[in-house]
Amino acid sequence: RGWRVEREAIYRSGRRTPYSQKQRALFWRGGQTHTQRKIYSGAITRRNVTLPSEIGTNVRLCGSHCSLAAGVAPEAWCDYKQLLSLPGHSFAVGFKYTLLCSSLVVRGAHADVPCEKQRTCPRVYEQFWHAGLRTDEHFVSSHNVDDLPDVVGAADRNPQASQIAARGSNYAYHVLDPDFISDYW
Numbered sequence: 001r002g003w004r005v006e007r008e009a010i011y012r013s014g015r016r017t018p019y020s021q022k023q024r025a026l027f028w029r030g031g032q033t034h035t036q037r038k039i040y041s042g043a044i045t046r047r048n049v050t051l052p053s054e055i056g057t058n059v060r061l062c063g064s065h066c067s068l069a070a071g072v073a074p075e076a077w078c079d080y081k082q083l084l085s086l087p088g089h090s091f092a093v094g095f096k097y098t099l100l101c102s103s104l105v106v107r108g109a110h111a112d113v114p115c116e117k118q119r120t121c122p123r124v125y126e127q128f129w130h131a132g133l134r135t136d137e138h139f140v141s142s143h144n145v146d147d148l149p150d151v152v153g154a155a156d157r158n159p160q161a162s163q164i165a166a167r168g169s170n171y172a173y174h175v176l177d178p179d180f181i182s183d184y185w
Contacts, residue, residue, distance in 0.1 A: 003176075003178055003181060004178040006074070006097075007100065007173065007176060007178065009074075009075055010074045010075055010077075010078065010097055010100040010101060011100045011102075011169065011172075011173050013074075013075035013076075013078040013101070014078040014100055014101035014102035014103065014169055015102055015169075016078070017078065017079060019081065019102065019103070019104075019161070019162035019165055019166075020162065022078075022079060022080055022081040022103060023056065023079055023080050023081060024054065024055055024056060024081055024156070025055060025056035025057060025058055025080050025081065025082065026044075026051065026055060026056070026057050026058070026059065026080070026082045026083075026084055026106065026152055027057075027058045027059070027072075027077055027079075027080035027082070027083050027084065027103075028040075028041065028058075028059045028060070028083065028084035028085075028086065029059075029060050029062070029066050029070070029071055029072050029077075030061060030062065030066065030086060030088060030094065031061070031062045031063060031064050031065040031066055031088070032061060032062070032063065032064060033064070033065075033088035033089050034086065034087045034088050034089070034109075036086050036087055036108065036109035037061060037086045037087075037088065038061060039109075039145050040059075040084065040086055040108050040109070040145050040148070041059050041060070041061035042061070043145045043148070044057055044059045044148075045057075045059055045060075045061075048145075049145055049146065049148050049149050050149055051148070051149050051152050051153070052149065052152065052153040052156060054156070055082070055152055055153070055156055058080065059084070074097045074100075074101075077097070077098065077101055077103070078100075078101035078102065078103060080103055081103055081104060081156070081161070082103060082104050082105075082106055082152060082155060082156070083098040083101060083103045083104070083105050083106065084098075084106050084108050085098045085105050085106065085107045085108065085139070086108045086109060087109055095107065096129075096172050096176060099138070099139065099168040099169060099171065099172035100169055100172045100173060101165075101169065102165050102166055102168075102169040103165050104139070104140065104155050104158075104161045104162075104164055104165045104168075105138075105139040105140070105165070105168055106139070106140055106141075106142055106148075106151060106152060106155065107135075107139050107140070107141050107142065108142045108145075108148065109142070109143070109144070110135070110141040110142065110143055128184070129172075129175045129176060132171065132175065133168075133171060136164065137164065137167060138164065138167050138168040138171050139164070139168050140154075140155050140164070
């Protein structure tokens, strides 16, 4: 539909349902475009990680890409309180859609943690518009699948969750303005 239409549709869908009325669940759909997708989705669906029982999951790993039957339109993602964002061919495409939803984005496999031989892991798939985004201000981070239950549980109990979700949504909406993007390109 083009970015101008997608941006408006997802942002409006996210605003339609107040955060408190969204489904208390972690949502994700995606194809096998990055190894972390298989790790996270497999651990969740096989229950190798135990998410808090009061938080549902709607997670599905498709083949190389989700078919129309298996996929879910981005506007419907906005029905969930928590949206998992995982790297694929890039980290930017799905991340911008999830941010627009006014749901709390859990950025999985986020490389902002210490590595063995360097201070921090290299950031992969960073885009020009990420510079102003901050963990715990616009989204929350899961650095590996083992910390996901704690991150999801803490996010569910966080009294600031709706504000974090709103800040992420507003940031993505205003920074990714179609005219700005056209000028940038």
